[in-house]
Amino acid sequence: MSLALQTFSTVKDANAALQVSGTLYLGGGTLVIRAANEGDVSVSNLIRVTEPSLSAISVSNGKARLGASVTMAAIARQPELAPLAPAARAVGGPAIRNMATVGGNLFAPAPYGDFAVALLALDASVATEDGETPMEAFLAGRDAGRAIVTAVEFSLPRAESFRFLKVSRVKPKGISVLSIAALLQRTADGTVTSARIALGCMADRPMRAKAAEKALLGHKLTAEEIAPALSAASDGIAPITDPIASAWYRGQVLPVHLGRLLLS
């Protein structure tokens, strides 16, 4: 293994250095250094930034902004981010959560990316020096981008409108069989007026369950009324196969877990 790390104090300088081919940004390193330790020779020149704004969390006027270097542990212990704590706590064990960053989670391939699933349901925007990109478009283009992500921003959901579920085989910590996040607005009588549902492990990166979202509109969250949404949940999915579960299994259990989440 031969690694070299360059440290920059500003995102601007680091972005310039990242344009050199063969360089990779280092977040918490839980995926990058792991790959290097495993013998991945494509990981050689690493770049990191110490700019303090990357580690900042700010919450004001119902909006939250998380710097890209904010860790899962920092999110989980921030009372103002309580609705997101279950998603942050879903990532790895305690030591991983002290290292794993928001920025890194946006790039994590399935079965990882549990926090990114939550951000997709929340319609977060992803900031780079070039501007802001909606989460869905960001995920679609993430392999081509070479700009450092500086922050993510989203409207903080009310606790009762946001739900997150991670299914794993090992308790209390394990890799995802799947994860689901749902942002649901409902009228006083419980009728769904808007729905955003994001799925993890149903493709190589988080994806939306758009057919299921549509099928929920105008319905209440009862076993009978959510049935069409559960049948539609599998629309367009291409689950991954890994040692945790096969694509077939993931596809089979998706409606079951979505149903549990919606009825919880």
Added chain:
Amino acid sequence: MAKVPVQFTLNGSEKAEFIESGTTLLHALRDKIGDTSPKGGCHQGTCGACSVIIDGELKLCCLTLAETCNGADIRTTAGLAQGGVLHPLQRAFLDAFATQCGFCTPGMIMAAKVLLDRTPNPSREDVVEALSGNICRCTGYEPIIQAVLLAARANSQNAA
């Protein structure tokens, strides 16, 4: 490969070394500085045997580059015993038969230490959660959980 200086505090004493850029903290601690208490089990972040405490937080030193630790306060199991007297956690691991081959033990003890530093009287669930990133292939975990609870009780009796 270019050498870079790193300087940090290890168990209270200053350390300064020239290391190759890209060296993991695990490698630096074990092979450069001579603290072999963090173990290299998987080098993948999965086993927790390399757990150390950096600036009060549990981290995996197999996935941490040493040069990112400049100025940090690093604690390992090697620094726990004071004047030949074992730390209450080390004592409890012995008394509760929580260590067999011992390979996971330093990581388990570091994970338990950050828990007890913040939560002196943890519940069983707290202990299970705190150790959830650490794998043991020998004990079946129950003696380890009991050892952490025992150390917590010993601490609170000493404090009373």
